[in-house]
Amino acid sequence: MKKMSRREVLIRGTGLGMGLIGVMLSVPAVGFLLSPLFTKQKLTWITVGPIDEVPVNQPTAMIAEVPVGTGYPTPPVKRIVYVVKKRDGPTLALSNICTHMQCDVHWDPSLGNFLCPCHGGLYDIDGNNTGGPPPQPLAQWVHRTHTDAQGRTILEIQNQLDEHI
């Protein structure tokens, strides 16, 4: 092995020292920065309410208090569940989060479609994207129903969607 000059040793030593500082600082910093990637959202079930009154073929907005489930504890936020009852087929619990850029869509009776105010995305009554920018159908909240003591059908949702949007 060739003998290093004193100058070379110093230069390499400086580089090594700086590298070491860099590594020491970046491990916690990068780990901290990336932590949301590895942190799971806390899931809960939320009662939305009875859905017996919801008319057939008429999407009806119900409001639920949904815990965010990420970050430091904060009060739950209001979210909309569009309950869609069909004469045949299952009852849907559509989220009103547009699959384009996640604005709040609403049911527009004159268009016979869900309309997104942001860029004019359209979805039909089943939540299928029928026009404009949205790339995929509206997602549903993960949901279930049960019958309560008075015999009403109660809708419950989880604070997550059934599709990745």
Added chain:
Amino acid sequence: MNLRILLSSLQPVGGSVLTNGVVVAIVILLHIQIATYITGSSTLAIVSEAISMARKDERHGRLAYMMVKSQVQIFAFGSATAILFVLFLLTGLWAIFWTALQQITFWVMVFEAAFFLVEIVLLYSIYANWERLGNHRRARLGMMVLLNITLWWQMFLIDVVASFMLTPNAGDVSILNQILNPTALPLTIHRTIGNLAWAGAVIAVIGAFNYLRLTRHSRVPTPDAPAGLRPLRSIGAMAVGHLETEAKRAEILHWEWVAQWGVIWAVALSLLQPWVGYSYAKEIQLHAYGAWYTLMFGSLSNVFLIQIFLLGMIFILGSLFFWRRMVRSGAPGAGRQLALMVALILLTLLAIQPAWFAGSYADAVAAGGNHPWWQGGLLNPIGNFIPFKVAALIGMVIFGLWSVTSYATALSRGHIVPGGSSRGAQRTALILGVTVSLMMMVMGVLREHSRQPYTINGEITLHQQITNNAPSSSSVDQGQP
């Protein structure tokens, strides 16, 4: 005021809706071609005159004068067609509809008509005093700007009326709602750009026509001369052999330059049309779903393909014109221009594919052909608007932009030899003019037919029945192929 009571006393003059429609369509299309040229060229005249003043350049000044003169020549005829259809045809044949529209858009129309007066005064005083104002070019330019403003305002106001007919916004007739109805601004921008492009195309046609007229009897330049020198020499040859005077040669150079000026404007401005047209269609989708459906899926969807074809042709013909001039001049970049033309042709072919081989989407479904043609169906997924046509349109715009830019660059570097044009290049310019003209007609037909059976969408039908129901959307199939 109750429209029904007022209008029930009016009876239309006879004639079938069809023949009446044809008559009105012809007169209106004629009027549109003239009026849009006047509006567009009034702006181009200002541009030309301003360049002439800034650069002390004769050609641009002459071109500006030519445009003003042409406006004067056709202004009366253009207004006459307007009067014909407004006063006689519409009042006579569609009295109820027209009276209703007049009632609703009264103030808009009053101002629209009033602008005629201002325009006549301005246009004729500019024209009549052109020479006299030669020493006061700023004043003259100022008058031209005033004229230009009135023309564009007039266009905007008539657009308000036209767009209100398509998207009356649930019959809300307040003035503000008329002026800002959902398609008023998109239509206005669409037409602004279209008028300028059309004016450019007309100028190209005028230049090309005169060029062809003047060179009719001269020999075609010999094709085997060395590239860079050929055009110059051919001019020399023409001057010796066939042109009586230097003046005639100068004339040829001038008209060649005029044609090129027009082509550049026509192509460059059309580049914006896809963006605007798309947003315009989006507004129609949101506010006149039935009309939009007719255009995109229904009976007019195939006519729409003609429109896309014509748009592609504008870019292709432009590129062809540029390429021919560049090749003749031996300009560097001619090969690239050719490649761009090929790309534009391919993209146009992609864009004009029908999405179904039937009259409309509903027909294809009704015939049980609701699957791709390679499975024996009537649908052609490659012809879908999304993503294929949108991608093709984006490509057309980018390559078209490239094509114009590379020609303009060659021009500014002095690589395009004046007098080096072939007659073929000028014929291309003529065809370009025809293409733009056709495009405007098809556009008119599309717009007026899309809202059938209504004249005011959802409010009054072609048969002059007043309806109270908004155009229903539930009656059309909203599925996407």
Added chain:
Amino acid sequence: MIVSRWLTRPFKARMRGSAAWFEDRTGATELLHKGLYEAVPKKGGWAYALGSATLALILLQLFSGIFLLLDYVPSVTDAFTSLDYLRTSDGFGAWVRGLHLWGSYTLIFVIGLHMVRTFLSASYKRPRELNWVTGALLFFLVLGLAITGAMLPWDQAAYWTTVVVTNIPHYLPFIGDGIRTLWRGGEFVGPITLTRTFAIHIWVLPFLMFSLIGAHLYLLRRHGEFGAWVNYSTDPNEDEEKQIGERIRRAEPPYPTKRIARRYSAPRETVPFFPDQLIKDVVMSAVLIAVIFVMGLISGAPLDEPSNPATLSYVPTPEWFFLPLDQFLVVAPTNPLIAIGVFGVLGIGAALMIFLPFIDRSPERRPLRRPEVIIPALFMAFTVIVFAILGISRLYNL
């Protein structure tokens, strides 16, 4: 001993002595002199005042921003309330917020004008390529600051801006969802979204920005202000080479600029930066700041309803300077066009803009002789204007 000797000297001499001492120890006057008496081109000074106006406005943002920090709380539960308090109960709070908002609007406008002017005058050409590159990066940083700033009030407008903007990375293939999660601190917008955006707005972007401004100004001084073609024309009746030679011989530092076409290496006439150019800079900045001052007072900064993720009637409207981009989202529908439009077309556009000096390398500086860049730029400008108008019409009719 020393004190009494100092005290017994005449006052003027005393001051001169200490000034000399200070100058000797710091070199401050020399530095100031160097900074102030640099030669700049004589013609077109008002157009060159746009750069320093940009600087003045950025400093104003720093200033008003620090004051906002005295009250603002970056938390989803308190951000709105703290700004509401600032607006209603804190003496001049509303005005300071107005200054910050109108300052940002004006800044975007002015930085745009500065860019247009350096583009038209082809100031970005050899050897000032990096002036342009740093400038273009600064432009994007300013836009980034504007949009992250718009998220901080956490009212309805801010909330929906946050939702839409943080969702855009989603369409980036492979890493997009990761970026969205990192920014939001989870899959959906939540409390961490605001704190992260806040950190980006007040630390990350300003830090980058002030470093880049330093580089931008250092480069400016290194190569000298180019100005515009009007300063380099020659008299067509005289021998051009001779005129240019003469000009270069008489040039003051930093001219003649090296590595540049001879014709453009030294302006025909120069003036000292102080006071000839500085007065224009100061007047321009003063007028702009006066506008901000007045608008900040009479119009202030709006505060919407508190954020509400469950709304059926709220129409989110983008900030005016993002309206054309928002319209772009309308014309690029569904996959894969969203990704192609947002990252392909806009990304290529941004790259072309940043690397412009390396694409347009001809020595020509007159705008009308550079159609190869002017035509595409005009096309882009028209597109932006047209999209803005279409956006307004669309939002009005919702």
